[in-house]
Amino acid sequence: MEVNNLIAATYAPMHIDGSLNVNIIKSYSEFLIKNKVEGVFMNGSTGDFVSLTTEERKQITLAWSKTKSSNLYLIDHVGDPSLKVAKDLAAHASNKVDAIAVLAPFYFKLNSVQKLVEYCKEVAASAPNLPFYYYHIPLLSGANLNMLEFLKLASNQIPNLKGIKFTNNNLIDYLQCKNFQGGKYNILFGFDEIFISSLSLGATGWVGSTYNHIAPIYYKIKELFEFGKIAEASELQSKAIRFVQILDEKGGFNGVGKGFMKTLGVDCGPSRFPHSTPTKKVYEEIKYELDQLGILDYLSK
Template sequence: MKIKNLVAATYAPMHKDGYLNTSVIKDYSSFLIRNKIAGVFMNGSTGDFVSLSIEERKEITLAWSKNKTSNLYLIDHVGSPSLKVSKELAAYASDKVDAIAVLAPYYFKLNTIEKLVKYCKEVAAAAPNLPFYYYHIPVLSGADLNMLEFLKVASKEIPTLEGIKFTNNNLIDYLHCKNFENGKFNILFGFDEILLASLPLGADGWVGSTYNHLAPLYYKIKELFEAGKMVEAAKLQTKAIRFVEILDGYGGFNGVAKGFMKYLGVDCGPSRFPHTTLPDEVYLEIKTELDNIGLLDHLSK
């Protein structure tokens, strides 16, 4: 199944004491569905996976699976610097979600396509019943490899290969991947700040953190593009960029954006170190800044 429209990279909800609060996920799921989000990408960069234990990641997988509906496609990121851990997480997810994804090991970094395919092949084999996505995010993984070359090799080696979560601004490589074998693979664009630039290239599926907060805005960008109103679409894309810049200016986007979810009706709690957790009153300042650029009307409801 090819995923289309917006997929939210979801947060790991926590209590004030920093322990997981998976009871939030039922309401979180309803919130995403209400805002026409097509799927969930859990346990990823947005979900603080590097700050979670293996058991906590499993707990998040289980919680989303218990709240599974036909309206949300569930992708579980199972990547780890340890191949053994990735395979364990993949096997655990095999009867709980709709697909798995994995990024490249990010401490001892992979420097060849062959090593990357070998790693992905072993993880995919641990959940042979699930579609498999490679999570391409070279700025964090360090695996700055050509994805077209990856597809050429991986498509022959990994029977469950479904596509790529393409979190990179290399639009040429993205386009080649999108067109590979007549568009056979689901290439999900993962760079929120340039969603508009992906539309002329045929993008129809996106994964990102700001789709939690700004789903109506991105759907409006898509609508304006399809109507040929590029100037208006670009203005909205600029607002999305400013959203990231404003929140990032308060100590780092990931943690601040997680805390902002409370003001959209889903309290995801604090972030773990090294991300920033702000006091409630600071979010009133942030809302004022967002109001000043005309962004409040475009927030998810």
């Protein structure tokens, strides 16, 4: 199966004391499905995986697996600076989700595509029954490597390679990856702020954190673009960008975005250090600014 349309990079729900609150994941999944989100990318950057223990990541995987259905494709990010941990997480996920993904080790950074392929090959082999995605996010991983070169090597060495979660604004590299071997691989676009740019390149699948909050605005952008209403689509994209900026200005997008989920009916709880969750008053200010921006009708319901 190849998932298309929007995939939400999901948060790790927590109780007020900072412990995991996996009980909310069932209603979280129902919320996403209601808003026409077709997939989940769990335990990723939005999910604060670096602030979780290995056991907590496993608990999140297990909780999402209990919601598994044809309506929601589950991708579990299992990457870790420790190859041993990444392989353990991949094996744990092998009978629970639809696919796995890894980003590059981000402390001792990789300096070649060959080393990246070696790392991915080891992890992918720990769950050989699952499609495997490489999570390309050089801004955070430090692995600013060419993805076309990665595909050329990996395509011959990783039998279950399915594609790339491409979170970078290098659109040339993205397009070349998308066209590689006649479009054989599923290259998921992962840069929400330039969603509209991906449409002209033929993107059909996207992974992002704001698909939790404003999924309807992206489907509207796509609809307008397809009808040739480029100016209107661009205006909505600008509003989506401003949404990110407003939340970021209130204390940092990751923490503020997670807390904002409560205003949409899904209480994901507080964020862990170094992210912070603002007060109720701040969220009231945010809603006022979003009202002035004119996008309240585009919030996920």
